Amino acid sequence: MAEGGVTDLALDETQKELQECPICYTEYKDPRMLDCSHSFCLKCLQELRLTQNKDDKNIVCPLCRKETALTGAGVDMLPGGSKDVNQQEQTEGQGLKVMCQACDEENEAISRCRDCKHYLCQECLKAHNRLASLRAHKIVALTELNVESEEITEDIELKKVPKCCKHTDHDLCLYCDTCEVLICNECTNFDHRESLHSHISVDEAFSKCKQEVNESASKTEEYIKAFLSANPVSVDHSRYRLDMMLAKTYSQITLKAEKEITKIREKEKQLKKEARDIVIKRDMEFAYATIPEQTLSKVNEVMTTATYYEILESKKKMLRDLNEQVKVHKSLDIKHGKSFLGFKESEEDVQLGTLLLEEKWERDETFANVYGSGQLAAYSTTLAINKDDQLLILDNPAVKIFNKEYQLLHQFLPGKEAGVDGTPTCLAVDSSNLIADWLILVL
Template sequence: MAEAAAKTVLDKISQGHLECPICCCLFKDPKMLDCLHSFCLNCLEEMMSKQKPKAKKITCPVCRRETQVPDGGLQSLSSSFFLSSLVDEVKQQEAALGEASAPTATCDCGEGKEAMWRCLDCSDNLCQKCREAHERVKSTKDHQIISLGDWHKSKMPPAEHSKPSKPITRMCTIHNDHPLYFYCDTCDTLICSMCATLDHRSAEHNLLKIDDSIRSFRTEVDNILQEFEKCRQRFKSTEKSIEHARKRLQKKLAQARSDIDAKAEAEITKIRNKAKLLTDKVNEIGQERDSEYEKALMHNRKQMERADQTIAAVNDLMSQADDVELLDLKPKVMHNLEFQKELKCEPANHGPSFIGVKCQDVVSDEDLGEVCVSEKWQSKEEFGKEGTGDGEFQFAARVACFTNGDIVVTDTVLNRLSLFSSTGRYKTSVAQGDAGHQLEAPCGVAVTHDDLLFVTDQKKVKVFDTELQFVREFTLSADDADGQSESDLTAVAVDSQRVAVADMGRKVISVHNLDGSMIASISNNMVKNFLTISNFGRLVFTNYEGQSLLCVNFKGKEMFRVKTFMNGKAAQPTGVLCDDDETIYVAVHSGKRGDSEVQRYDSNGAFVATVAQGLFNPLGMAFTPTGDAVFADIYSVKIFERM
């Protein structure tokens, strides 16, 4: 059983790593192309014979990259000594297991003649006639040939294969009796002491000991591979962002078609043809833009596929070849690694991901509507005014929406929660000291999918129903960040399973189950007054003084931190909100009231566009069940339709 398992492992190694991609047999005299892929010399020669006569380049059948054929022909290409050694080792292991793959007693020429010799470079058995031919041919005359009997005797027993072998002493090809000792960094070649004395003694030749040179070479390769990994992460992040934009485009396309159909039905038959024309126009734009996204994705994937092939070849070489061979191949390796300079990542263009329809009444021969190719919000409703009475505000700071469309507004000066209908009609309110509501200084508000209203109230989080009736409360953990600061709960956000609370006093974001039990506590000095949870399980928040938009995961790892700007100048962010497709919306202030706007960012924190302008002083933000955006705007509440 053990021998069978060992044989299976050897077969897998042979098939996966030691077979020529052309002939699918174990490598014989493998040669390496500039792309670091290796093939049998005979296979390359046969392939070259089928190309144009006297071709100066050979195309790799794996990656299609070209290699300049040396003046001495294909036999002058770099030999893959480590592959030859591995092939020989596998054959020895198979022989030790008593398998049929052990060296045969006949010559590998196929004529059935008795084998008397073994070529260590080709791993072939040779008869006397083949040996003589081997020594005559220019490409093989320097190969090391020993008797077949000596070769059998030289094989180690299986138990000794695990012992580390001594480094092979390579001799100089010019001075055959001198070992290679130096590496000339100027000439990119291995030399012996005689070479150093005779041909590389001038000051322009930078000579290094082999050990020092290989150490420097490995370090250089490691650094480049690390840059490759960073590049891979950028491609991965960009692809994810492109996919988000593409999904948003599909969602918006579907909504646009739905809007068109609704308007078309209202106008019945007379607008059916115009509806179709408009739909075709939307589809045409959508297809063109989707095609561009597809091109960007395919470009980036092909770039990384090519890079991965190069990295795989380099990694195999670096892990399997010996030091001398690595240095011999250094020019080719470094040439291949320069591919990273050519990598060009197509960025995620979020602008074309938006498409909508602005419909209008059909009169005479006017079109059914117009296609909106960029996102733009327009004012829809506004209610409230400055004052202290019902439905009035001194400092409307936060908003939240129930599933029936009702809007909850927090006034942090009046310490009051007010409830309004979706159209702004005042319904009820609770304030500091109201009996039965246990409310002191409400601030942050958020509503769950089952209509529970979570409110931060100084050091506690309190829960209310749709009529603003008190349900329960919970207190955050006493383990604060510095052991001294007191809690000051300023913001709350919810998703389907969790509630996150910003504690500006202790500089902590705590994450809880909906019943108040603790999940995680995250220390962050930037946490302030506004917070939201994204669908990807991230916490997004703003820092007004630091003019920053930040994102961390539930373990506290910072995913991004970006500065916010208006008209090229640093600006202060307040309210923040995440859409279903991971789009982030931020209310941004120039520093004076009456000149604020809402900006859109992608899931990686990259600015996309300004979607609304001319707000007074927007703070808290929320989405209505129908997708409109609601703002607490100091003395009023504004509702914007998202186009």
């Protein structure tokens, strides 16, 4: 075992990664540590949080994918993480000093977690070992962390011979090359008989294993080098960038949606205002149309209840009011159709539609089934629409007139009114709402 604690070589290999955030690859700024002991810049964790489910109370480590529970304050309340490895020259003969990376108390580190890649002081080592999720991590004392540490650790591990799980009194001293499992001497008499299985010593099995792993590791290293050469940007950085792009895309989609919603709301207000203005104007026309009746009613009341003298005194005013109401009534364009106001939806996306100011007759299967037991289709020549948008139906022998609510307004017998004894076969309405022509089948 080499003297002097951690060597310069070990520090050179880890110093860069310990001083840089694994997300932004720059020097740590206000680092915070997750439960898995991985540290990141506070700002990087805040941005990472935005890409993950905000409703979830946990944050997922981008390196090991382990979750860390968050309080109401979020990542801001996470403990401080790794900042750097302080290398300070001490008195001659004492070598180099490594500071703990898991706390801010500037305690000297006594060990290193190979999974977390953090140097730990005595107190942080105890805290590390108390966490169930970290118990499987490999902890190495700093005195063993040197060029020869791997071989020394291997020698120590080989001296700790475990017992066989089936034959608990026997050590696992052999390796079944056929089944690729450790066995004891008793196992060779039962499940791993020599006639059917190949046995080798643990040392030989370890040598073969080490050779195979080294060869496979070399191939993997070559693949990694080729991959890094073709992809200079690290996978972790690409994953981080992908998360950032997702957050940006979400933001762009939300912004565009809000703009479109604003446009739709503005169009909604515009259409409602137009509809309200139309109704106010038409309602005023309907209101004016009732004034002549009210005026006439008052005149009739005066004429029937007042004295001769009162009537004569009111004559000029009554005549003037009556004449004015006749003029007003003639100037008004009052139709039942003006009581209609509708809306037609647009078939285009992110569009509302337009207002409908006039009714248009369309085939209504409900009305067809109610009236004539669905036989209207067989008498299409017996239908007509007048200028008041009323429906005329020839229901032999009568002609019936309906409004848009399918209410019967009027009916008559065209043959009798014309002095002809026959059966009408079709309808024709002129611009004056008069039936201008119909054919009569003389019997």
